[in-house]
Amino acid sequence: MEELQIRPSGIRMQEDFVTKEHEDELIRIFQNELQWPDRSGRLSLHYGYTFSYKSFGIDEETPYIPFPDWLEPLLPTTEGRPPDQVCLQHYAPGTGIPPHVDTHSAFDQLYALSLGAPVFMQFREGAKGDARTDVDLKPRSMMEMRGDARLHWTHGIKARKTDTLPDGTVRWRENRWSLTYRWLREGAACECGNVQLCDTAQRRNGVETVYRWKQYEAEEKVQSGTWIKNVTLLIKLELAALALLTII
Numbered sequence: 001m002e003e004l005q006i007r008p009s010g011i012r013m014q015e016d017f018v019t020k021e022h023e024d025e026l027i028r029i030f031q032n033e034l035q036w037p038d039r040s041g042r043l044s045l046h047y048g049y050t051f052s053y054k055s056f057g058i059d060e061e062t063p064y065i066p067f068p069d070w071l072e073p074l075l076p077t078t079e080g081r082p083p084d085q086v087c088l089q090h091y092a093p094g095t096g097i098p099p100h101v102d103t104h105s106a107f108d109q110l111y112a113l114s115l116g117a118p119v120f121m122q123f124r125e126g127a128k129g130d131a132r133t134d135v136d137l138k139p140r141s142m143m144e145m146r147g148d149a150r151l152h153w154t155h156g157i158k159a160r161k162t163d164t165l166p167d168g169t170v171r172w173r174e175n176r177w178s179l180t181y182r183w184l185r186e187g188a189a190c191e192c193g194n195v196q197l198c199d200t201a202q203r204r205n206g207v208e209t210v211y212r213w214k215q216y217e218a219e220e221k222v223q224s225g226t227w228i229k230n231v232t233l234l235i236k237l238e239l240a241a242l243a244l245l246t247i248i
């Protein structure tokens with residue numbers, strides 16, 4: 001894996017993690033053999049352990065979902081043990097994911113494999129996002145986020161139909177799938193101290209943890225522009241906030 005020489009530091013990339021033939025076969029499986037949620041927008045399927053935001057450990061009530069056969073050869077081997085959780089996501093053209101950090105306390109190492117169409121992922125420094133960097137996620141590439149890229153910059157994908165390349169070319173979005181791999185953090189506490197982005201630091205400092213979710217909601221509003229989505233999300237946010245508040 002090669003680290004990109006950009007800000008944020010900590011983005012490591014391995015191109016051609018799978019062959020084109022392997023990718024075609026995976027997409028065939030994704031499109032024909034998996035049961036996706038029946039709704040629009042970004043769709044997710046989860047494998048492995050589920051993290052409980054109540055107990056801040058493995059959710060004992062949700063059964064472990066074994067990794068399917070097609071997933072086994074796609075697991076990164078560089079951590080010495082398989083990930084605890086894998087999330088397969090489908091992005092239909094026009095969909096994205098709001099800027100966020102994957103929860104610090106819950107997860108440590110973080111990798112993502114891109115399949116299908118390329119897309120720009122935007123990294124933004126801190127909560128306000130003054131510095132921004134677009135990284136072109138090429139199909140078949142495996143990315144690792146560590147250090148600043150993992151903890152101190154948010155990442156997200158703009159919900160839009162096209163991306164404009166640095167040379168001005170307009171690239172239409174097509175179907176994209178990603179696999180996000182996460183390893184649980186030992187002790188479920190992060191020591192980075194970033195009160196803006198780290199839930200452990202926020203808890204320790206008595207900062208209203210709901211802030212993170214509020215920010216997420218605001219971003220979603222700007223991106224989706226649809227009322228229904230906002231309402232659904234708001235309910236989810238409130239539930240999440242309640243779960244978080246109970247453990248403060």
Ligand SMILES: O=C(O)CCC(=O)C(=O)O
Binds near residue numbers: 089
């Ligand atoms: O789609 C991707 O490549 C990454 C998705 C992501 O950021 C996440 O699942 O937390």
Ligand SMILES: [Fe+2]
Binds near residue numbers: 155
């Ligand atoms: Fe993420």
